[in-house]
Amino acid sequence: xxxxxxxxxxxxxxxxxxxxxxxxxxxxxxxxxxxxxxxxxxxxxxxxxxxxxxxxxxxxxxxxxxxxxxxxxxxxxxxxxxxxxxxxxxxxxxxxxxxxxxxxxxxxxxxxx
Amino acid sequence: xxxxxxxxxxxxxxxxxxxxxxxxxxxxxxxxxxxxxxxxxxxxxxxxxxxxxxxxxxxxxxxxxxxxxxxxxxxxxxxxxxxxxxxxxxxxxxxxxxxxxxxxxxxxxxxxxxx
Numbered sequence: 225x226x227x228x229x230x231x232x233x234x235x236x237x238x239x240x241x242x243x244x245x246x247x248x249x250x251x252x253x254x255x256x257x258x259x260x261x262x263x264x265x266x267x268x269x270x271x272x273x274x275x276x277x278x279x280x281x282x283x284x285x286x287x288x289x290x291x292x293x294x295x296x297x298x299x300x301x302x303x304x305x306x307x308x309x310x311x312x313x314x315x316x317x318x319x320x321x322x323x324x325x326x327x328x329x330x331x332x333x334x335x336x337x
Numbered sequence: 338x339x340x341x342x343x344x345x346x347x348x349x350x351x352x353x354x355x356x357x358x359x360x361x362x363x364x365x366x367x368x369x370x371x372x373x374x375x376x377x378x379x380x381x382x383x384x385x386x387x388x389x390x391x392x393x394x395x396x397x398x399x400x401x402x403x404x405x406x407x408x409x410x411x412x413x414x415x416x417x418x419x420x421x422x423x424x425x426x427x428x429x430x431x432x433x434x435x436x437x438x439x440x441x442x443x444x445x446x447x448x449x450x451x452x
Binding site (some may be wrong): 230265266267268270313315323325327328329330 | 341377378379380381383389427428440441442443444445446
């Protein structure tokens with residue numbers, strides 16, 4: 225019940241294409257869903273986050289779609305660029321419970337020219 | 338760069354030894370969280386320190402311990418090292434006593450190898 229599932233494990237997209245990463249959770253007490261981007265040799269960096277009272281959030285080329293009834297959320301990267309090549313983690317947490325922060329297993333994205 | 342610095346960047350230890358990892362939090366942040374990231378996996382929450390007190394702990398044994406100092410820097414100590422402790426250890430700092438609901442800034446991590 226504490227897991228966050230993430231797919232695909234790896235993704236190859238051509239430059240200019242759309243990258244889509246999907247996540248699912250089971251614990252309905254989660255109320256904050258951030259996405260992190262991690263480059264090799266670096267720590268994760270917050271990319272974008274959403275709360276379940278919103279169905280979509282867009283920041284630049286990055287969009288989170290959230291389906292509360294299905295307990296699923298996804299990250300869309302529009303006009304994918306080679307510089308977007310990184311590992312992406314979805315995560316979930318509960319505002320009242322610091323130790324409930326759960327990361328997904330990650331998706332390795334490669335954007336090819 | 339996030340302003341969160343970790344040392345050392347790489348470390349090799351022998352099974353059974355003890356290790357101390359260090360983290361300097363971003364200026365103005367009073368909360369430090371530690372995560373273990375095994376190869377190919379997402380980070381796993383170890384514990385959090387808020388104003389020098391432990392403020393939550395994940396599913397890690399007591400041989401993982403920590404400290405936070407008055408300047409809000411932090412240490413992660415691991416005793417009786419096991420081969421499975423080999424991982425990237427990440428420190429994240431934030432400005433409130435919650436792990437993720439305010440933005441947490443991660444350091445570059447310490448790569449620990451236990452042989």
